[in-house]
Amino acid sequence: MTRPAFDLSLYLVTDTALCGARGVAETAAAAARGGATLVQLRDPLAKTRELVELARALKAALEPFRLPLIVNDRIDVALASGAEGVHIGQKDMAPADARALLGADAVLGLSVGSLEELAVSDLAPVDYVGIGPYRGTATKQDAGEAIGLFGFRTVREKIDLPAVAIGGIKAEHAGELIAGGADGVAVVSAICAAPDPEAAARDLMARINAARG
Template sequence: MKTFDLSLYLVLDPVLCADIGMVETARAAVAGGATIVQLRDKHASTAAMIETGLALKQALAGSNALLIVNDDVEAAIAIRADGLHIGQEDLDAGEARRRVGPEMILGLSVETEALAAAIDANVVDYVGVGPVFATPTKPDHKHPIGFDGLARIIKLCPVPTVAIGGLKAEHAADALAAGADGLAVVSAICGKPDPETATVLIAQAIKEARK
């Protein structure tokens, strides 16, 4: 049985993180309470992803935070990342599982109830559900689903869920009330002058919402 904590899931954005860098942003966020860090860079080569991923792995060593690689199976395997996250337009989930093996955590993005109902819990370990709100960090995203849509989709998911899409500290209570196991954030941490403090605020909001 794989164990992982989706509470506060940071998705790194190379553009937003440019001033501080992805590695330093991740280090600060984990110090502030981030439980998972995802390396997402749609324009990087596999070699560049591996280089950044290894630096991230070193930065997160000694913490309990897990490192997930977005979309790039080869990089995830080479880094020996804790997991791989794929979207609906990426590799098929069954094929991804075959390539990464049984031990690696596999996450999948889900935007509709039909996709949620089709999840195979023997293949996928968790799903990212959204976008809850429209967000500039992913201009090609699907139509925002809101908290009502989030709740409907989560109800059909046979695996743990993390809500994503324009979420900030003030949305923690609504996201968890909709059934999400955690919040995935990008701009609420990436690009902030003090990523650690920004993370602490979200972590506190999640803790409060769980009381």
């Protein structure tokens, strides 16, 4: 097995509450039909067994689209479910330790929100970075202060790895972030809370592609 290819263009981060009765797996499948390129399972309130079951259901839902599944923080859940990778934050396990547990064939992402965080981050084991929060976000209480477009660009230009913008991003922000150096945008409520996740994803991808010219 080799490390799977991944595309950061439209990165869906799930929110179980916002997905509501439709469910995380169906929301992700709808987003994939609309053009989403990568999915991260994030549910900090779920117990371990529940999270593993959710990850397996999500992985099965994404299989027809050949989209990798990334699990937020929980390396144990990623390993148990066969997910393709893990995304960690500044307060989670160190990247080198995460890589040692995951092995060479997993995708590893790291959140970076400032030049100060970048200065203390070991990017050697990392495949991509998530830069933000771009705007204030209600879906992640510990996300830190919004950095805006200037803050995003300031961090982005110091990083050679692929980078995705995250944090409070709506469809109308996609173009300026792509123009600002993002390889993609990560969204939560813009898809999970949308009445039609497939249409929301399609609109986002159209804006991303238009910004790329």
